[in-house]
Amino acid sequence: xxxxxxxxxxxxxxxxxxxxxxxxxxxxxxxxxxxxxxxxxxxxxxxxxxxxxxxxxxxxxxxxxxxxxxxxxxxxxxxxxxxxxxxxxxxxxxxxxxxxxxxxxxxxxxxxxxxxxxxxxxxxxxxxxxxxxxxxxxxxxxxxxxxxxxxxxxxxxxxxxxxxxxxxxxxxxxxxxxxxxxxxxxxxxxxxxxxxxxxxxxxxxxxxxxxxxxxxxxxxxxxxxxxxxxxxxxxxxxxxxxxxxxxxxxxxxxxxxxxxxxxxxxxxxxxxxxxxxxxxxxxxxxxxxxxxxxxxxxxxxxxxxxxxxxxxxxxxxxxxxxxxxxxxxxxxxxxxxxxxxxxxxxxxxxxxxxxxxxxxxxxxxxxxxxxxxxxxxxxxxxxxxxxxxxxxxxxxxxxxxxxxxxxxxxxxxxxxxxxx
Amino acid sequence: xxxxxxxxxxxxxxxxxxxxxxxxxxxxxxxxxxxxxxxxxxxxxxxxxxxxxxxxxxxxxxxxxxxxxxxxxxxxxxxxxxxxxxxxxxxxxxxxxxxxxxxxxxxxxxxxxxxxxxxxxxxxxxxxxxxxxxxxxxxxxxxxxxxxxxxxxxxxxxxxxxxxxxxxxxxxxxxxxxxxxxxxxxxxxxxxxxxxxxxxxxxxxxxxxxxxxxxxxxxxxxxxxxxxxxxxxxxxxxxxxxxxxxxxxxxxxxxxxxxxxxxxxxxxxxxxxxxxxxxxxxxxxxxxxxxxxxxxxxxxxxxxxxxxxxxxxxxxxxxxxxxxxxxxx
Numbered sequence: 087x088x089x090x091x092x093x094x095x096x097x098x099x100x101x102x103x104x105x106x107x108x109x110x111x112x113x114x115x116x117x118x119x120x121x122x123x124x125x126x127x128x129x130x131x132x133x134x135x136x137x138x139x140x141x142x143x144x145x146x147x148x149x150x151x152x153x154x155x156x157x158x159x160x161x162x163x164x165x166x167x168x169x170x171x172x173x174x175x176x177x178x179x180x181x182x183x184x185x186x187x188x189x190x191x192x193x194x195x196x197x198x199x200x201x202x203x204x205x206x207x208x209x210x211x212x213x214x215x216x217x218x219x220x221x222x223x224x225x226x227x228x229x230x231x232x233x234x235x236x237x238x239x240x241x242x243x244x245x246x247x248x249x250x251x252x253x254x255x256x257x258x259x260x261x262x263x264x265x266x267x268x269x270x271x272x273x274x275x276x277x278x279x280x281x282x283x284x285x286x287x288x289x290x291x292x293x294x295x296x297x298x299x300x301x302x303x304x305x306x307x308x309x310x311x312x313x314x315x316x317x318x319x320x321x322x323x324x325x326x327x328x329x330x331x332x333x334x335x336x337x338x339x340x341x342x343x344x345x346x347x348x349x350x351x352x353x354x355x356x357x358x359x360x361x362x363x364x365x366x367x368x369x370x371x372x373x374x375x376x377x378x379x380x381x382x383x384x385x386x387x388x389x390x391x392x393x394x395x396x397x398x399x400x401x402x403x404x405x406x407x408x409x410x411x412x413x414x415x416x417x418x419x420x421x422x423x424x425x426x427x428x429x430x431x432x433x434x435x436x437x438x439x440x441x442x443x444x445x446x447x448x449x450x451x452x453x454x455x456x457x458x459x460x461x462x463x464x465x466x467x468x469x470x471x472x473x474x475x476x477x478x479x480x481x482x483x484x485x486x487x488x489x490x491x492x493x494x495x496x497x498x499x500x501x502x503x504x505x506x
Numbered sequence: 507x508x509x510x511x512x513x514x515x516x517x518x519x520x521x522x523x524x525x526x527x528x529x530x531x532x533x534x535x536x537x538x539x540x541x542x543x544x545x546x547x548x549x550x551x552x553x554x555x556x557x558x559x560x561x562x563x564x565x566x567x568x569x570x571x572x573x574x575x576x577x578x579x580x581x582x583x584x585x586x587x588x589x590x591x592x593x594x595x596x597x598x599x600x601x602x603x604x605x606x607x608x609x610x611x612x613x614x615x616x617x618x619x620x621x622x623x624x625x626x627x628x629x630x631x632x633x634x635x636x637x638x639x640x641x642x643x644x645x646x647x648x649x650x651x652x653x654x655x656x657x658x659x660x661x662x663x664x665x666x667x668x669x670x671x672x673x674x675x676x677x678x679x680x681x682x683x684x685x686x687x688x689x690x691x692x693x694x695x696x697x698x699x700x701x702x703x704x705x706x707x708x709x710x711x712x713x714x715x716x717x718x719x720x721x722x723x724x725x726x727x728x729x730x731x732x733x734x735x736x737x738x739x740x741x742x743x744x745x746x747x748x749x750x751x752x753x754x755x756x757x758x759x760x761x762x763x764x765x766x767x768x769x770x771x772x773x774x775x776x777x778x779x780x781x782x783x784x785x786x787x788x789x790x791x792x793x794x795x796x797x798x799x800x801x802x803x804x805x806x807x808x809x810x811x812x813x814x815x816x817x818x819x820x821x822x823x824x825x826x827x828x829x830x831x832x833x834x835x
Contacts, residue, residue, distance in 0.1 A: 222760045225788040241792075241830050248760055248791045 089138025707735025
């Protein structure tokens, strides 16, 4: 009994995977449960496991190739088994240039989708690459000789509706000889003055996620400048205690703790925008942005408001370490209710961070540095830190964000207040 | 043409047919001495006498059975239910008696009877007296159902129902009896099974029947102010169903909302949606939506009743959703 090996969704947001390497070669015997390949997802490099037993008869996507979730990338079968039918029917991506322009629209609809149809959202149904069209749009495309795979859908979840086909037909009539745009091949291209770097799965995801954010999310920004004198002193005292254990806590650990405790008191900022509702969370799960080669990822410290500083510190260090090795499991980087991005270690004074949807807020942390400030009419030098909160205005109003930041300021300027 | 109320139009249809055919008679609670609970039969006792305008006891199963028997022996009864809510008690006579007799007698015994009265909710009559009964009557084969929405349709459809040789239910509405409109003079009969486009527009189709035609027309006017032109198709007759008229509007607008007064589950709209996806699938640009009563027994409280009933805003909203407007979809 032959088994198709599909590109599986190895992360909750994965739409496409890149084959890093095959651990089995064509002709190798395969047991169910064997690791077949390493797949680079949008988040991490994951293992693809065999779902059947037999011989790896065909590898349809080579190392370095990308395949959409749901595509057949290999076939496991008996040594002598006829797999011709499986190979023929395998959903190999058909390059757009090969698609006859007058092909039956339905046939086109079954093909791997062109870029225009990839806008499909989370709405259920439909495997990867399936083009969503309304029935009348499909019929009209056939009648008007419009290649439906080249039409951008304006309906829900990118569904191609009648008006889209009508507009495409009108455009085609206006420019009958317009050549289809060539599909660019992802490869590293170098010129004298530039280098083109192909997008890794992670870079694609970063780009998609962040443009999904700043485009549709109405951001506004609130900045405070905080006196860090007491917090820095407290950290020094705590680290003297911890020196015996050979560990220490960072300024960032203290900021995570203070933010979490402040959020617990301002649940209106500890929330998700869900399109038709706002979800406020009781637990505070803080996503901490970690820079990794070629991107960033936000591992989550769950229930951070209830954890000890040493607990937060150990967990943050451990998660960041594995994030850099790309070893995080999906449940370790999803589910955060609020995020923190700290560029203080790079000497950045202040910046604005892009919200990680569906969260409603993110704090951008600048560096701690001595600056002159006026206190009681005198100029004194103080360690200061600037924080900028980005708020999704659909969830958080200005005054709500300001009240949260006031509480956070109290905790940072007088850390013992967190004990209250 | 004369302007009259829906109530007067029903009266005119019954008188037109009783003048024309001596086998037609009216029976029901309070139809004679009291001129009808809703005064539909005003003056008919004086005009036709107690032999043809007959008060019954409060006994729906009893007098419905009497009328079915009379129809089997050659008369043409008009059996008035004070409301169709009360006819649930009489459904054995309606379904097992009237609807099946022609079939079970191998075509020997037609049952030319009309069951008529108001259906649906009026105002604060609570759960037991506020239900749309159409689904109960169209489910079994063998009985026809018309739902006039205007005085002219009331006259023409009731007259056709009385002349028809099969059992026909004519479902009216308490809130329709005072509706005024132009009604053709003289003998006026509308064939059963013919829908009417009450308003023409090419953007979206609101298909409906009965009292909801008026809600649909109000919704269409509200949509017009936003530049959306809606078709309002009044089915008028649910059995036989004018499938051609439904498919015609679907093919023209590609987007459909079915509006009905009854509950959603296995409602009339479910049947219409099945027809559309079966026969006009390739003409749809959006899923067909239904606007119905909330799936709860009708609340008594005025505010809850308003919320439970399908209203103009619900229809406008549904139309925008099938048009993928305002971020819907």
